[in-house]
Amino acid sequence: MPPHARPRSALPILILLALLRLALHICLNGHYGFHRDELQVLDDARHLDWGYVPYPPLVPFLAHLELAVFGSSLSGFRVAAAIAQCAVMVLSGLIARELGGRRLAQVAAAVATACMPFSLLMSSMLMYSGLDLLWGVAAAWLILRLANGADLRYWLLLGVVFGLGLMTRYTIVLWAIGLGVGVLAGPLRPQLGTRWPWLGVGVAFVLFLPNLAWQVRHDFIYLDFVAHIHARDINQGRTTMFLPEQLYASASVFTLPIWLAGLAFVAFARSMRPYRVLAWLYLVPLALFTLTRGRGYYMAPGYPMLLAAGCVAIEQWLSHVSLLRARLLRATVALLLVLGLLLGALGTLPVAPVNSSVWRFSRGLHDTFAEQIGWRELAERVARIYRALPADERARTVILANNYGEVGAMSLYGPALGLPPVISRTNSAWYRGPGEPPPRVIIELGNTAEDERGSVARCISQGLFRNREGVDNEESARGYEIFVCRDIPPISPQIWGTKPRFG
Numbered sequence: 001m002p003p004h005a006r007p008r009s010a011l012p013i014l015i016l017l018a019l020l021r022l023a024l025h026i027c028l029n030g031h032y033g034f035h036r037d038e039l040q041v042l043d044d045a046r047h048l049d050w051g052y053v054p055y056p057p058l059v060p061f062l063a064h065l066e067l068a069v070f071g072s073s074l075s076g077f078r079v080a081a082a083i084a085q086c087a088v089m090v091l092s093g094l095i096a097r098e099l100g101g102r103r104l105a106q107v108a109a110a111v112a113t114a115c116m117p118f119s120l121l122m123s124s125m126l127m128y129s130g131l132d133l134l135w136g137v138a139a140a141w142l143i144l145r146l147a148n149g150a151d152l153r154y155w156l157l158l159g160v161v162f163g164l165g166l167m168t169r170y171t172i173v174l175w176a177i178g179l180g181v182g183v184l185a186g187p188l189r190p191q192l193g194t195r196w197p198w199l200g201v202g203v204a205f206v207l208f209l210p211n212l213a214w215q216v217r218h219d220f221i222y223l224d225f226v227a228h229i230h231a232r233d234i235n236q237g238r239t240t241m242f243l244p245e246q247l248y249a250s251a252s253v254f255t256l257p258i259w260l261a262g263l264a265f266v267a268f269a270r271s272m273r274p275y276r277v278l279a280w281l282y283l284v285p286l287a288l289f290t291l292t293r294g295r296g297y298y299m300a301p302g303y304p305m306l307l308a309a310g311c312v313a314i315e316q317w318l319s320h321v322s323l324l325r326a327r328l329l330r331a332t333v334a335l336l337l338v339l340g341l342l343l344g345a346l347g348t349l350p351v352a353p354v355n356s357s358v359w360r361f362s363r364g365l366h367d368t369f370a371e372q373i374g375w376r377e378l379a380e381r382v383a384r385i386y387r388a389l390p391a392d393e394r395a396r397t398v399i400l401a402n403n404y405g406e407v408g409a410m411s412l413y414g415p416a417l418g419l420p421p422v423i424s425r426t427n428s429a430w431y432r433g434p435g436e437p438p439p440r441v442i443i444e445l446g447n448t449a450e451d452e453r454g455s456v457a458r459c460i461s462q463g464l465f466r467n468r469e470g471v472d473n474e475e476s477a478r479g480y481e482i483f484v485c486r487d488i489p490p491i492s493p494q495i496w497g498t499k500p501r502f503g
Contacts, residue, residue, distance in 0.1 A: 039408025136301025163207025
């Protein structure tokens with residue numbers, strides 16, 4: 001579509017909607033506490049590197065910046081997450097414009113994207129999944145710009161997006177494969193005869209190169225990590241619902257008719273032939289994630305572009321039906337969007353008091369908020385145990401954390417509570433070693449009495465940990481006790497292990 005033929009942009013309205021949403025998230029994101037995954041990011045942010053065991057370095061780098069600007073403010077830490085999802089809204093509206101949608105379709109696409117439960121959750125947590133969604137949507141918009149005759153140097157921007165995507169989450173490779181198939185199979189193929197797509201690939205590779213070098217130096221530890229996590233997900237049944245979850249998990253069930261219409265529109269409508277790449281960009285990753293038994297939310301980056309296409313399809317259909325039918329369809333779409341926003345907000349935004357009826361409703365959908373409860377309380381409990389030790393023992397005491405949430409919580413709250421250093425064999429903390437000098441006493445977290453029976457040290461239980469709210473989560477519902485261990489043998493490589501434990 002030549003530039004003069006594109007509809008007028010609704011960009012000011014899209015930006016206004018995004019700013020309103022951003023303000024809402026900033027107001028709400030200080031509720032509850034840090035999620036266990038955020039605590040891992042926080043800990044890694046204090047040890048900047050070009051790579052980490054569970055993920056590439058971009059999100060810890062952003063967390064490092066936010067620590068510098070906002071300190072340990074919970075809502076400040078999540079500003080980048082909220083901005084990313086607000087940008088996804090705007091980009092969805094711009095995608096609708098590239099597909100020929102007028103202002104109403106552009107605004108509807110942004111609102112439909114705002115209904116996505118996954119996007120709402122990622123607005124309240126700084127995790128790589130949220131930025132991964134942003135890069136996927138940005139790539140879709142850029143490829144549509146190229147399909148509409150934009151300067152071929154847009155391929156360089158596309159390279160930047162995929163490079164940042166690789167520095168965020170490696171699954172963007174599957175979206176790159178989908179893009180490659182779509183380009184080869186459609187009208188964009190002649191552009192491969194120019195230098196710009198290949199320069200874009202070069203840009204992506206250059207951006208990714210530092211992390212690739214880190215993986216080489218660390219024997220591609222991520223491959224071991226992801227094999228372990230994937231096997232765990234399969235054993236726990238987390239992948240069995242991959243296809244059914246596409247109907248309700250990433251995009252709202254209320255917008256299901258919209259994105260299905262969008263998929264059919266870009267796949268089969270004659271007028272959409274220049275944009276058929278979007279169908280491949282969705283279907284190829286869907287097939288690959290199905291074959292590799294991925295988690296349902298891995299497909300989240302594919303839905304904003306389909307929601308945008310669906311809004312354009314509905315808008316075009318409205319011009320061919322009677323006035324009464326058009327009004328009924330508009331009212332139906334509006335109702336679906338309102339219901340999607342309201343129920344999506346209740347289920348995925350941190351709005352409800354702990355253990356209230358709304359809390360229990362959201363807990364039935366996901367465990368995100370439950371995993372934000374009790375971390376400061378755990379650190380305070382450890383501080384009381386530590387202060388009760390004799391002074392000569394306190395000088396040679398460390399905390400041994402058996403999961404990354406404990407590592408992050410002790411690192412975050414420990415200094416103000418006067419806690420000793422924390423060590424862990426889990427994920428990237430393993431590389432930091434057991435520390436020097438060797439400890440005389442270890443306060444161990446994240447272990448059960450049964451697990452502790454095999455300890456080579458003399459360990460005494462200080463009791464179970466339960467949070468005050470009585471919320472069952474990974475830390476308080478698995479029988480974890482806090483142990484004080486003495487008669488510590490030298491922490492040899494055999495004890496510390498030859499590679500990290502994964503979690």
